[in-house]
Amino acid sequence: MAKTMAVPPTYAPIPSAIHPHHAAVNAGTAVWAEKFGIGSTELRSRLVRQDIGTFAARILPEGQDEVVSLLADFVLWLFGVDDGYCEESELGHRPGELAGVLQRLVRVAQNPEVTFLLDDPLANGLRDLRLRVSRYGTVGQTARWVDALREYYLSVAWEAEFRRTKTVPDLNDYTLMRLYDGATTVVFPLLEMGHEYELQSHERDQEAVRAAGEMASLIITWDNDIFSHHKESRGSGYYLNVIRVLTHEYGLSQRQALTRAIAQRDRVMVLFLRLREALLEQASPQLRQYLHSLGTFVRGSQDWxxxxxxxxxxxxxxxxxxxxxxxxxDASDEPLDIPAISWWWNLLPPGTAPQGHQAPRQAEPVPA
Known part of the structure; x- marks a missing residue:
């Protein structure tokens, strides 16, 4: 068996936090998974032991209890799709067929009253999730959740083509794909719902605000790749993560690729903190809370x-x-040599000072 590669401590400037009812959330998610029969018995048993409720409780440490539970159930459902459909079945090697299956699930999310996939556990779990999203979110938040789900599905179908051909994408394509196939953007509307506000389009659609979300997505997915590399590389099937991509792109050893991946996520973390600080200067209370929640999402992913x-x-x-x-x-203010994201470094106002490892500013309460 190959030697285990030690992962060093990673940069974590955002304070750790967890919802006080995390144990109840975790227990409730196990019950929900059994109720809807998510995945095979073996997969479901594995998922309920992975403290997914604790993950949700770290993402929304001060969130509304019902939305934290919704998020936990949704993350478990996402793993049911990712593990059950994409990673561990033949369907994950057939991108066209996978795209069709996922598109039918999008229709369930758009219109849970549709009369197909009525005996499909994942579809029925998604129906329940969609009804709860509508209960705790606005019409606009529900629509954005469905749109983000479609983005996620498109990216995992793209990934399936590499799995089919057993090839490795270049770093730019992998980075672009990873902004969506980690399902981070599908969580973003729930960050708002958890604190009972809706971020208005004139703030949410600002290029810099969108970029802050993308930076959070990259940090979260790079961390996921770093922490999951041992598990994935020991498996019998095809795997794809940033360490493998960097090894392929630059001819690095796995240890060198790990070092570079950590440096990349650190450089983006430094930029994220600087951009977030600049955005906070003129942000509404709602945007301040959203930017704070992006931070708890990043740190919660690290802790979990x-x-x-x-x-x-x-x-x-x-x-x-x-x-x-x-x-x-790596605290350099030079853009990473990845065209899909190098434009992020152009968004900082002139004269913005580096953040170093200062503690991030806390969010103010959002008006009811």
């Missing part, structure tokens, strides 16, 4: 990633860190 059985894999232990570092390995 190094502690969940999904990645620690005790049957073949991964060498993951138990702590984080206070300074970045």
């Amino acid at each position: 990633g190094i502690s969940s059985l999904r990645y620690t894999t005790p049957e073949d232990p991964a060498s993951l860190p138990s702590t984080f570092r206070e300074t970045p390995t």
Whole structure:
């Protein structure tokens, strides 16, 4: 068996937090998964041991209880799709057929009253999720959730083509795909619902605000790739993550690729903090809360990633860190050489000072 590659502590400037009812959320998600029969018995048993409710409780540490539970159930459902359809079945090697299956699920999300897939556990779980999204969100938030789900589906069908051909995309294409196939954007509307506000379009659609969300997505998915590499590389099937892509792109060893991936996520983290600080200067209370929630999403993913059985894999232990570092390995203000995202570095106002490892500004309460 290949030697285990130790992952060093990663840069974590955002404070850790967790919802006080995290244990109840975690237990409730296990009940929900059994009620709808998400995935096979083996997959469902595995998912309910991965503390997915705790993950949701870290993403929304001060969120409305019902939305934290909704988020937890939704994340478990997403893993049911990702593991059950994409990673561990033949369907994940047939992009055209997979796209058709996922498009039918999009229709269920758009119109849960449709009279097909009535015996499909994932479709029925999605019907329940969609009705709850409508209950706690506005019409606009529900529409954006469905649109983000479609983006996620498109990207995983794209990924399936690489799985079919057993090829590795270049770094630019992988980065673009990863902004969506990690399903981070499908969580963004729930960040608003969890605090009972709706971010208005004149703020949400600003290029800099969209970029802040994309930066959070990259940090979260790079961290996921770093923490999951041990599990994925030990499996018998095809796997794709940033370490493999960097190894292929630059002819690096796995250790060198890990070091570069950490440097990339650190450089984006530094930029995220600087851009967020600049946006806060003239932000509404709603935008301040949204930017704060992007931060708790990033930190919650880090905390969960190094502690969940999904990645620690005790049957073949991964060498993951138990702590984080206070300074970045790369604090350069030069853009990464990735065309899909290099424009992010043009968004900082002139004279914006580097954040270093200062604690981020806290959000103000959102008016009821």
